[in-house]
Amino acid sequence: MAMNIIWIAFFLIAFVVAIIKLVAFGDTTIFKSMMDGVFDAAGTGVQISIGLIGVMSLFLGFMNIGERAGAVRFLSRIVGPFFNKLFPEVPKNHPAIGHMMMNFSANLLNLDNAATPFGLKTMQSLQELNPDKETASNAQIMFMVLHASGLTLIPISVIAQRAIMKSTDPALIFIPCMIATFAATVTGLAIVAIRQRINLFNPVVMAWIGAISLLIGLLIYYFRTHPDRIDIFSKVVSNGLILLLFISFIIGGLIRKINVYESFIDGAKQGFDVAIKIIPFLIGILVAISVLRNCGVFDYIIQGFTWFFGHLGINTDFVRALPTALMRPLSGSASRAMMIDTMKQYGPDSFPALVSGVMQGSSDTTFYIVALYFGSVGIKKTRYAVPAALLADLAGVTTAIVISYLFFHRG
Numbered sequence: 001m002a003m004n005i006i007w008i009a010f011f012l013i014a015f016v017v018a019i020i021k022l023v024a025f026g027d028t029t030i031f032k033s034m035m036d037g038v039f040d041a042a043g044t045g046v047q048i049s050i051g052l053i054g055v056m057s058l059f060l061g062f063m064n065i066g067e068r069a070g071a072v073r074f075l076s077r078i079v080g081p082f083f084n085k086l087f088p089e090v091p092k093n094h095p096a097i098g099h100m101m102m103n104f105s106a107n108l109l110n111l112d113n114a115a116t117p118f119g120l121k122t123m124q125s126l127q128e129l130n131p132d133k134e135t136a137s138n139a140q141i142m143f144m145v146l147h148a149s150g151l152t153l154i155p156i157s158v159i160a161q162r163a164i165m166k167s168t169d170p171a172l173i174f175i176p177c178m179i180a181t182f183a184a185t186v187t188g189l190a191i192v193a194i195r196q197r198i199n200l201f202n203p204v205v206m207a208w209i210g211a212i213s214l215l216i217g218l219l220i221y222y223f224r225t226h227p228d229r230i231d232i233f234s235k236v237v238s239n240g241l242i243l244l245l246f247i248s249f250i251i252g253g254l255i256r257k258i259n260v261y262e263s264f265i266d267g268a269k270q271g272f273d274v275a276i277k278i279i280p281f282l283i284g285i286l287v288a289i290s291v292l293r294n295c296g297v298f299d300y301i302i303q304g305f306t307w308f309f310g311h312l313g314i315n316t317d318f319v320r321a322l323p324t325a326l327m328r329p330l331s332g333s334a335s336r337a338m339m340i341d342t343m344k345q346y347g348p349d350s351f352p353a354l355v356s357g358v359m360q361g362s363s364d365t366t367f368y369i370v371a372l373y374f375g376s377v378g379i380k381k382t383r384y385a386v387p388a389a390l391l392a393d394l395a396g397v398t399t400a401i402v403i404s405y406l407f408f409h410r411g
Contacts, residue, residue: 064267281375
């Protein structure tokens with residue numbers, strides 16, 4: 001229901017704005033711009049899906065080896081006590097727990113290509129437990145919101161883009177990004193837990209959240225005192241862990257005496273099926289986002305924010321970075337383009353560019369994830385998943401602004 005309302009609202013708002021621009025300002029190119037964007041978005045949806053085939057086939061192939069070798073169930077037993085509290089509807093040691101663990105681990109290391117197949121596999125596992133196949137279950141909503149909040153230890157892609165733009169210190173946004181994503185994740189967790197009546201003050205849950213907070217705190221301290229080692233950590237640890245995972249699955253398969261190659265092929269076949277299945281869902285959401293963007297709605301929103309905060313006497317330097325925040329839940333490539341444009345316009349080490357970089361790393365692409373994950377298993381009723389994820393995004397963006405003023409703003 002939520003996605004249906006949002007989808008219709010995007011088109012209606014875009015059409016009304018386009019009519020106003022045509023009648024009031026004589027903009028005769030507005031409809032052409034919007035339709036060009038629609039066709040581009042439709043093509044992009046297909047390209048994304050086709051581009052996922054190779055990556056998904058690779059990871060789902062190795063995932064199938066891991067499942068048959070018992071590695072996924074092994075992970076489930078390790079994190080089971082914590083996840084069983086957050087996902088009470090999922091049986092103990094269910095494979096979905098292991099899938100979630102691998103998805104969150106890939107997200108922590110900013111490995112988007114790895115996180116997506118693991119996430120899709122998680123959603124499929126949870127769908128097997130879902131009594132209403134067209135309506136998102138509590139477990140699926142909790143997983144989607146936690147994934148969309150995008151908890152990341154090292155925002156590799158943002159750091160790399162800042163390096164490309166000749167920043168004097170590309171990793172400068174590392175610690176603020178970590179803090180912002182943590183705020184988004186805790187907010188998303190709290191919102192869904194309250195809605196599902198999950199007790200977050202349970203000793204097991206508090207112990208795990210405390211341990212994660214401690215780990216993040218130690219990493220912040222370490223990289224704060226050794227900033228030169230961030231790049232080495234991101235390259236060696238993140239990629240090394242994925243390779244280690246593959247090797248572990250293969251060794252586990254050999255120990256269990258399964259046909260490793262055959263298991264890989266059987267799993268890889270699923271990659272093609274899933275990638276093709278999500279095409280309609282991706283085209284639907286990308287087209288809606290495109291018409292909203294190309295009608296100029298975001299320009300008016302930025303002008304409104306500038307006026308509003310200016311009249312409140314609040315420093316408005318951060319407003320120039322807001323296009324990145326507004327696009328982030330809608331389109332990863334569009335928000336990345338906004339971040340790059342901000343760096344080009346004001347300089348990669350300017351305050352707006354730094355805020356934009358932290359915003360880019362403070363959340364994930366919510367609407368894309370909703371369309372991709374729920375669409376892959378045929379979920380049509382997402383319930384409160386989208387509002388909860390957007391509130392988590394808001395917490396991440398708000399934290400990104402506040403922490404950027406503390407770390408970067410001068411004057």
